[in-house]
Amino acid sequence: MSAATLPRTSPRAASRRATATEAELRGRWWRFTVLLVVTAITIVPIVAVVYLSLQPALGSAVTAPFTLENFGNVFAGTNVLLWLQNSLVVTMITVVIAVAVAAPAGYVLSRGRSKLVAGYSLLLFVIQSLPIVTAVIPLFILFARLNLVDSLTGVTIVYVGSTMSVAIWMMAAYYDSIPISLEEAGWMDGVSVFGGFVRIVLRNSLPGVLSTAIFAFLLSWNDYLIATVFLRSDYNYTLPIGVQTFFQQNSTNWGLVMAVAVVMMLPPIIVFGVLNKYFSVGGIGGSLAGK
Amino acid sequence: MSTDSVAQSLRRARSGVGVAGAGRPPDARPKRVLSPRNVTMLALVLPSILLVLLLNAYPVLYAGVQSVRDGDLISAGDFVGLANYATVLSDPVFWQAARFTLVFTLVGVFGSWAMGMGLALLLRRRIPAGGVFKVLLLLPWVVPVVVSATSWNWLVATPQSPLPILAEALGFGRVLFLANPLLAQITVCVFKVWISFPFMMMMMGAALAAVDNNVYEAARVDGASGAQLLRTMTLPLTAKSTFISWILMTIFCVNDFPTVFLLTGGGPVNATQTLVVQAYRTVFLDFETGPGVAIAFLMTVVLVVISVVLYRSVKKVDIE
Incomplete structure (x- = not known):
């Protein structure tokens, strides 16, 4: 009978046992890769929101790749x-x-x-x-x-x-x-x-x-x-x-919408x-x- | 009473004083309708009963009355019998909406369950950064639908959106996700699965956590394969949670308004219109209160019957 079936085995001890065989280690990294890919695809829409909210608007004076100006505009102007x-x-x-x-x-x-x-x-x-x-x-x-x-x-x-x-x-x-x-x-x-x-x-x-x-x-x-x-x-x-009022027929300002x-x-x-x-x-x- | 005295009471109860019967629930006493216990219980539950009657029961009954009248949002109108129902049931748009509601619900329930269960199974094993994944994967469920619908719109809606551009680059030609009826239906269903799978992941994760790991250990020692374990052990052992999660998700899907409405508005040409969206549009955009309420009330009657049956069946599973 292995130590894992004893009631007092800590999770840490169980994991040490899990790392023991190479097959299990490979399984663990395989699962990690699957999770990584699924999670990355899943959160694309949420990352997109944050990314777009930090983009300078068209014709903006800001040249940096990221800016908080959308938030400034949203709070000050709406x-x-x-x-x-x-x-x-x-x-x-x-x-x-x-x-x-x-x-x-x-x-x-x-x-x-x-x-x-x-x-x-x-x-x-x-x-x-x-x-x-x-x-x-x-x-x-x-x-x-x-x-x-x-x-x-x-x-x-x-x-x-x-x-x-x-x-x-x-x-x-x-x-x-x-x-x-x-x-x-x-x-x-x-x-x-x-x-x-x-x-x-x-x-x-x-x-x-x-x-x-x-x-x-x-x-x-x-x-x-x-x-x-x-x-x-x-x-x-x-x-x-409120955010629905930001959508215009053809010219939605996505930076502002995403800031909201x-x-x-x-x-x-x-x-x-x-x-x-x-x-x-x-x-x-x-x-x-x-x- | 402080925590001390709770502990004290516990100690006294353990030392056997409670066995004498002083601790029996007061309702074991001779029956009196207005016993102090019953009065207290009534006082505790009364505010909720009043709210439920006023804000849930009354509107539903009123909707039933309204569905047989030709009123609008201001006046009650005249009694017209079942004319509103006849209008609705003879409208092909209604049957189209009913069909899509069914598809949307089936895909929503089983799609999100399969994905949630798969991820819950992955996450229950030790994985580097497992906790981070768990939190990130909950985001689609936590983020307001208005936000995610906005984002999905940006991703797929126009030919200049990222996903159509990607599809074109991969040689699929020009893909109009929300303009082609079939593609729009698929997109709405995928969107619903994306929103709902974290809920399933949490429910099934909790169910899996309750399964005794030693059972698996023993089965593995006996040489069971992963697929065998899943089919003969994991699924049966979590069957009850699965059943309950399906019931809840069915209710969430049938009644879902914003997922469809905010992504497509029910279009193109009503392809993605569900019954709830149709009821809303009929009342608040077409101003045909009678037929709109009739749709809502038809759904209500069907759902009442289904939910009573399901409630009974769950309680029965319980006793067995």
């Missing part, structure tokens, strides 16, 4: 900063509300044993499988009466609605991983059901909360459909709608880069995957 602010505000509020509502609801979904809870779980699954466009048309009519069309408040409300079902699910899936014996011990000490949720379960659910927050963040930051339906005036635009694109993709990349160890798509399928 509404991009305003749109960025709109996007940030809408996204932050959506994230906060989504988590604040989904966190307690997920607890009920995870711990509740009644038929009603099972029915609610099914309802949420059905809702998240429906096209947003179905809900958008009636909401547009409703919001027109309430003066919420062309308003950031209106858009935020729709975002909260569209994140709700998956957010509740993700929270429930995370709570499922916390043993109920923790709360039972708390109840025995006289902690209330609410106290048990907040002080025992929620306190230990930071990864679940962050996962849900990242999901809500990506959904509202990356949305195009809802914003394009509801937002009408330039000063209310969020970035994805870089601004638009940085926040999700940063958020995901910093928090990705907390994010598990498992959470999205988790509740389905069962308990």
Whole structure:
């Protein structure tokens, strides 16, 4: 029996063993080459965005191969900063509300044993499988009466609605991983059901909360459909709608467009880069995957 | 309560106090609808129920009502029975959109699964700089679709774009990726796979990580080949995650709006139009609210049926 099957073998020791045979070493470099090629092809469109954003515009005085003048022009000459602010505000509020509502609801979904809870779980699954466009048309009519069309408040409300079902699910899936014996011990000490949720379960659910927050963040930051339906005036635009105004029939200034694109993709990349160890798509399928 | 007291409670529970039954879930007590536990649970879930009813359930039901009226975005209009549905179902564009939605979904689901699974299998082995690859490969999923669609447009849209120039240099002649209907369909599908494979990679990566490595070790000692391992072990052991990932991706693909709309707008000559795009265009560009809502509501009914069936089947797999 090899050392690798002993439970205490460290990954490092396992790798030393892996380097032992020449065939395995060759396999490793072969896999590395495949990955390198696939990754290189895959990120071409993203590299292109960054590359174009750094190119001097046609007829520009700049002679260096790379320049930040597109960013200067975009920030000074257009509404991009305003749109960025709109996007940030809408996204932050959506994230906060989504988590604040989904966190307690997920607890009920995870711990509740009644038929009603099972029915609610099914309802949420059905809702998240429906096209947003179905809900958008009636909401547009409703919001027109309430003066919420062309308003950031209106858009935020729709975002909260569209994140709700998956957010509740993700929270429930995370709570499922916390043993109920923790709360039972708390109840025995006289902690209330609410106290048990907040002080025992929620306190230990930071990864679940962050996962849900990242999901809500990506959904509202990356949305195009809802914003394009509801937002009408330039000063209310969020970035994805704003950047569309840069496209002209024949003479799109790609440097400017790509500078905005870089601004638009940085926040999700940063958020995901910093928090990705907390994010598990498992959470999205988790509740389905069962308990 | 501090963490200390949680630990304390745990210790007490372990020392057997909990066994006495004090720690049973309160719903094991004699049934009372308004027990403190039930009231608390209701309070916790109520805000979400209100939001879901107002922002999800009500609009869907309203869409159902609207689909049998001839209203527009401002007025409710008159009852017209199933006229809107008749209009939609007799329109060849609708059936074309339905067909392309099916193709788009099938390619999107299985294309992204195959690519994501392949990469997850590669990444689970020790590879130099594996972590860097993992992060870079997630980018297509993290970057906003508006950004990637812009970039893909720049790459393929006009004869002066880099990819057509490359194709011409390689002797393929003049390739118009978004002007030829078939090529546009292929391009949109490839774009969707490009956006979606990282999600599959993450899901299947998590599923593979849960598989016990010793099982492989044992199989390899017994002389199983790589292909045999994949067919007889890896795929069956991750079957449930695969199933769930297919369900989720099917939903994502059928409901996907921006991928198609931002790359081609549904053209050329409706070749890449999916049902969601058609519903959007009918309502917001052609201002025919009734037929547009009818398309959306037809999709909704079909999806409700499919999702209930799938939900049941997943739960069943679960119990077995």
